């Protein structure tokens with residue numbers, strides 16, 4: 001379809017409120033079938049490759065971005081964000097949107113007082129974030145996203161969208177240090193949130209725990225002693241296994257090359273004092289006999305390190 005006409009159609013579809021985001025997404029997927037049969041790939045490296053088909057062309061994306069920048073209408077804003085987010089599921093568009101200056105345009109929408117718009121902006125940024133160069137531009141929002149995640153209503157859509165974005169921004173070690181000052185609050189969300197929230201916070205913490213540069217910060221953070229109840233045998237497996245992985249990763253970082261890489265002492269009430277205290281030892285011993293084999297195996301890799 002011709003650039004200008006198509007772009008007009010995009011805008012018209014949005015303005016008419018005709019569910020354009022969804023239609024465009026369908027259109028995009030339809031066209032892809034003729035291509036390499038590739039959908040979105042997983043690694044950031046793959047996605048920066050830029051060898052995949054286009055979906056919306058850059059004029060169309062530019063039009064969408066202009067619309068997003070200029071409209072005051074929350075419904076149009078929301079649709080434009082969803083359409084951009086969906087189109088950003090494809091690597092070519094991630095680069096085009098960045099080159100068109102789209103990341104700050106989307107990023108500014110996380111300041112919206114409207115929670116629904118804030119959430120859609122976080123989701124769109126999340127799809128844009130599966131790209132190393134985009135991450136360089138998205139990192140300026142990490143502090144704000146942390147504040148939204150931590151101060152927003154517990155278990156809300158905004159909180160979960162923010163946590164997903166932070167998780168995808170920390171799949172590499174590059175930007176993890178930016179979370180250092182928010183660790184205590186993240187543990188608080190972990191302990192107070194629903195199961196879904198817990199899993200999402202743990203995905204993030206597990207990523208951080210693989211990074212030796214984060215170990216000292218993690219171990220010195222003040223954590224409520226209710227943290228240890230996450231090691232109880234009846235805790236759902238998707239949570240328990242992640243908590244154990246967190247412990248395992250910290251152990252590994254702590255004892256690089258057989259000697260302590262990070263020097264205690266850590267203060268009373270710190271994660272260190274909880275993980276390496278007597279109560280945790282007992283909980284780990286109890287988990288040796290857990291019903292789930294994955295749990296037992298993970299515990300077995302941790303216990304010798306005590």
Ligand SMILES: *[C@@H]1O[C@H](CO)[C@@H](O)[C@H](O)[C@H]1NC(C)=O
Nearest residue numbers: 041045046048049050051052
């Ligand atoms: C892009 O990916 C394709 C298939 O994954 C590969 O054949 C090609 O060499 C890659 N190109 C670059 C520039 O990395």
Ligand SMILES: *[C@@H]1O[C@H](CO)[C@@H](O)[C@H](O)[C@H]1NC(C)=O
Nearest residue numbers: 074075077078114115116117
């Ligand atoms: C927030 O945006 C949604 C649509 O995106 C709209 O339906 C809702 O009315 C807006 N809320 C406020 C308070 O403006």
Ligand SMILES: *[C@@H]1O[C@H](CO)[C@@H](O)[C@H](O)[C@H]1NC(C)=O
Nearest residue numbers: 040082085086089123124127
């Ligand atoms: C993000 O991309 C995924 C595909 O990776 C797509 O299913 C999803 O709808 C997109 N979400 C948003 C909000 O952009």
Ligand SMILES: *[C@@H]1O[C@H](CO)[C@@H](O)[C@H](O)[C@H]1NC(C)=O
Nearest residue numbers: 042126127128130167168171
């Ligand atoms: C976030 O990262 C995960 C794991 O690396 C990946 O599976 C997922 O597709 C990413 N999310 C989005 C919206 O791209």
Ligand SMILES: *[C@@H]1O[C@H](CO)[C@@H](O)[C@H](O)[C@H]1NC(C)=O
Nearest residue numbers: 170171172173203206207210
């Ligand atoms: C982060 O966690 C995801 C799974 O949640 C994993 O695929 C990825 O390899 C991890 N990245 C790092 C650097 O630990």
